[in-house]
Amino acid sequence: MSNILFVCGKARKRSPTAAAVAAELLGHSTDFAGLSADADERISAEHLHWADMIVVMEKAHLSRLTRQMKTHLKAKRLVCLDIPDSFEFMQLELVELLTARLARIVR
Template sequence: MTHILFICGKARKRSPTAAAVVAERLGQPTDFAGLSADADERLSPEHLAWADTIAVMEKAQLSRLKRQMAAHLKGKRLVCLDIPEDYEFMQPELIDLVAARLGRIVR
C-alpha cells in the first residue's frame, strides 16, 4: 500500500484537505505537513521516510522541498498538484480540485 504525504506551506488548508480526500477516496494511508517554520505540522525527515509518494501543492514548494530535504527524497515519487492558496480547509471547490487531480497521485 502506498503512503502518500501532502505538503503545502502551513499545513492548515490544502494539505490536510488533500490527505482527507485521498484517504477517503483511495483508501491509501495519507499524512500532511508544511514547509513553513510556523506550519501547524512542520515537515520532518520522519514524514519523508514514511512516504512513498510526496504531493506538493505548488511548483515553488517542490523547488523548496528539493533544496531543503534533497537527502531524504531518494527513491520517492514527487508530484505537483498545482493547487493555489485560494481555498479554505475542506472547501467544496478544493475537494473537487483534489479529486480532479487524483490521476497525478495514483500511478
C-alpha cells in the same frame, strides 16, 4: 497500498484537505506537513521516510522541499498538483479539484 505525504506551506488548508480526500476516496494511508517554520505540522525527515509518494501543492513547494530536504528524497515519487493557496480547509471546490487531480496520479 501507498503512503502519501501531502505538502504545502503551513499545513492548514490544502494539504490536510488532500490527505483527508485521498484517505477517504482512494483508501491510501496519508499524512500532511508544511514547509514553513510556523506550519501547524512542520515537515520532518520522519515524514519523508514514511512516504512512498510526496505530493506538493505548488511548484514553489517542490523547489523548497528539494532545497530543504534533498538527502531524504532519494527514490521518492514527487508530484506537483498546481493548486494555488486560494481555498479554505475542506472547501467544496478544493475537494473537487483534488479529487480530479489525484485520480490522474494515484493508481
